[in-house]
Amino acid sequence: xxxxxxxxxxxxxxxxxxxxxxxxxxxxxxxxxxxxxxxxxxxxxxxxxxxxxxxxxxxxxxxxxxxxxxxxxxxxxxxxxxxxxxxxxxxxxxxxxxxxxxxxxxxxxxxxxxxxxxxxxxxxxxxxxxxxxxxxxxxxxxxxxxxxxxxxxxxxxxxxxxxxxxxxxxxxxxxxxxxxxxxxxxxxxxxxxxx
Amino acid sequence: xxxxxxxxxxxxxxxxxxxxxxxxxxxxxxxxxxxxxxxxxxxxxxxxxxxxxxxxxxxxxxxxxxxxxxxxxxxxxxxxxxxxxxxxxxxxxxxxxxxxxxxxxxxxxxxxxxxxxxxxxxxxxxxxxxxxxxxxxxxxxxxxxxxxxxxxxxxxxxxxxxxxxxxxxxxxxxxxxxxxxxxxxxxxxxxxxxx
DNA sequence: CGAATGACAGATATTGAAATCTGTCAGCTG
DNA sequence: CAGCTGACAGATTTCAATATCTGTCATTCG
Numbered sequence: 001x002x003x004x005x006x007x008x009x010x011x012x013x014x015x016x017x018x019x020x021x022x023x024x025x026x027x028x029x030x031x032x033x034x035x036x037x038x039x040x041x042x043x044x045x046x047x048x049x050x051x052x053x054x055x056x057x058x059x060x061x062x063x064x065x066x067x068x069x070x071x072x073x074x075x076x077x078x079x080x081x082x083x084x085x086x087x088x089x090x091x092x093x094x095x096x097x098x099x100x101x102x103x104x105x106x107x108x109x110x111x112x113x114x115x116x117x118x119x120x121x122x123x124x125x126x127x128x129x130x131x132x133x134x135x136x137x138x139x140x141x142x143x144x145x146x147x148x149x150x151x152x153x154x155x156x157x158x159x160x161x162x163x164x165x166x167x168x169x170x171x172x173x174x175x176x177x178x179x180x181x182x183x184x185x186x187x188x189x190x191x192x193x194x195x
Numbered sequence: 196x197x198x199x200x201x202x203x204x205x206x207x208x209x210x211x212x213x214x215x216x217x218x219x220x221x222x223x224x225x226x227x228x229x230x231x232x233x234x235x236x237x238x239x240x241x242x243x244x245x246x247x248x249x250x251x252x253x254x255x256x257x258x259x260x261x262x263x264x265x266x267x268x269x270x271x272x273x274x275x276x277x278x279x280x281x282x283x284x285x286x287x288x289x290x291x292x293x294x295x296x297x298x299x300x301x302x303x304x305x306x307x308x309x310x311x312x313x314x315x316x317x318x319x320x321x322x323x324x325x326x327x328x329x330x331x332x333x334x335x336x337x338x339x340x341x342x343x344x345x346x347x348x349x350x351x352x353x354x355x356x357x358x359x360x361x362x363x364x365x366x367x368x369x370x371x372x373x374x375x376x377x378x379x380x381x382x383x384x385x386x387x388x389x390x
Numbered sequence: 391c392g393a394a395t396g397a398c399a400g401a402t403a404t405t406g407a408a409a410t411c412t413g414t415c416a417g418c419t420g
Numbered sequence: 421c422a423g424c425t426g427a428c429a430g431a432t433t434t435c436a437a438t439a440t441c442t443g444t445c446a447t448t449c450g
Contacts, residue, residue: 008423030411041425046413156379160355168363184351192387203393222403225441236395241443 008040010048010058017059025105026112031055057120060113064124068131070095075131081139082190085157088135089186092128093164093173100170111167129158139193146195157189203235205243205253212254220300221307226250252315255308259319263326265290270326276334277385280352283330284381287323288359288368295365306362324353334388341390352384 006012016037020029031052035042049055074088100107114121132154139145147153163169164182172178201207211232215224226247230237244250269283295302309316327349334340342348358364359377367373 031413032411042412043414043426044424047423050413052412152375152379153383155376156383159358159376160380160383162364163354163357166363168361169357180347181350181354184347185355188348188351188355188384188387190387192383192385226443227441237442238396238444239394242393245443247442 008038008044008048012038013045013048013055014059014062017055018062021059021109021113022106026109053116056113057117060110060117060120061123063110063113064120067095068124068127071128072131075134081135081142081144082193085132085135085139085190085193086186088131089157089161089164090182093161093182096165096167096170097173097178100167101174107167107170111170114167125158129154132158136193143195145193147193153193157193160189161185203233203239203243207233208240208243208250209254209257212250213257216254216304216308217301221304248311251308252312255305255312255315256318258305258308259315262290263319263322266323267326270329276330276337276339277388280327280330280334280385280388281381283326284352284356284359285377288356288377291360291362291365292368292373295362296369302362302365306365309362320353324349327353331388338390340388342388348388352388355384356380 013034017029017034020033020037023029024033031045032042034055035045038045045055049058071088071091074084074091077084077087079087099110129151133151136145136147136150136154136157140147140150145153161182163172164178164185208229212224212229215228215232218224219228226240227237229250230240233240240250244253266283266286269279269286272279272282274282294305324346328346331340331342331345331349331352335342335345340348356377358367359373359380
């Protein structure tokens with residue numbers, strides 16, 4: 001039996017939707033396309049997702065969650081906090097840069113999706129900030145960092161490094177000085193964190 | 196005699212263009228509109244600006260230069276460098292926020308113009324960064340700051356505060372925590388600058 | 391003679407009619 | 421009868437005809 005005869009699940013619909021988005025781009029990907037890719041009528045898709053927007057939001061969340069997952073390992077590590085912070089920020093930058101540079105069209109597609117789904121992005125950022133908070137908290141406990149309010153400080157570190165993870169700067173990630181700029185900002189922030 | 200009978204200068208064309216952009220927005224503002232506003236034929240406008248793009252670039256430069264000018268006074272001051280740095284960054288944030296919040300449509304217009312004119316924006320950023328460099332250089336001389344390469348450090352400070360001056364974050368400048376976020380980032384950076 | 395004009399060709403934008411899509415739901419099917 | 425279908429109304433998008441704009445230049449005007 002081909003996959004077409006499998007039971008129709010939300011999961012299969014999400015996979016098909018990602019494929020349709022990859023093929024047609026965010027502007028032309030329709031629910032009818034997704035249904036066609038699955039060999040079902042578009043009415044069936046609406047049984048699992050109330051609206052097209054909800055479907056796209058679910059795809060967005062999946063994608064963002066995959067990114068968070070890649071980083072949580074570093075945040076949970078137990079090396080010295082300064083190294084962990086540097087590694088975490090470098091991994092975030094590297095992951096974003098790899099995605100933007102490796103498949104620009106797909107990255108553009110997800111940029112459109114994230115722009116549509118401010119709420120999902122907000123949760124993702126809250127997730128990343130909480131990973132950062134854990135690292136900084138650990139640093140405060142070992143005495144490597146000084147931070148009256150680790151949560152607020154994590155937020156500041158995240159915002160100050162926006163240029164190296166926010167999609168609106170993707171264009172500049174491939175420019176010659178990008179790596180040096182990243183190091184300069186991180187060095188300055190790490191110095192600011194020390195007691 | 197009305198202004199219509201004055202000699203046609205680049206300056207008068209630029210003023211009329213700003214007015215037309217303000218009235219019609221960046222998408223609908225045409226060279227014909229500018230000529231009509233001045234009571235001349237559009238051919239006359241082309242005597243002063245080779246293309247529509249050149250005209251829009253000139254308007255963009257004027258606008259950016261006005262912003263740089265507002266800040267250069269602070270950079271040239273002679274109070275203690277840390278205060279000067281904080282004041283300069285606060286003034287930059289305040290100016291941007293005032294422009295974005297005060298007349299959102301006009302701000303959106305200029306956002307479109309700056310997106311069109313990457314070169315002009317590059318010069319503007321170079322100008323601002325050089326003002327910052329002067330402040331940091333001064334701090335190094337008085338011993339308030341430690342910076343091996345003041346130019347690179349200024350660049351890092353500028354980039355790290357992007358969230359508070361880059362138009363792509365304009366939406367968030369009016370949110371409740373914005374001021375606190377700004378202070379947290381600046382505090383962290385200033386700590387990082389101290390010897 | 392230098393500055394301004396307006397007709398013009400090619401490029402771009404607007405418009406409205408036709409095609410497609412979204413979301414619903416009564417009925418079909420296994 | 422649970423899950424799927426496909427016809428449908430209203431919203432949105434596409435497309436091609438039409439109108440407007442950009443940039444040039446031979447000509448006019450003072």
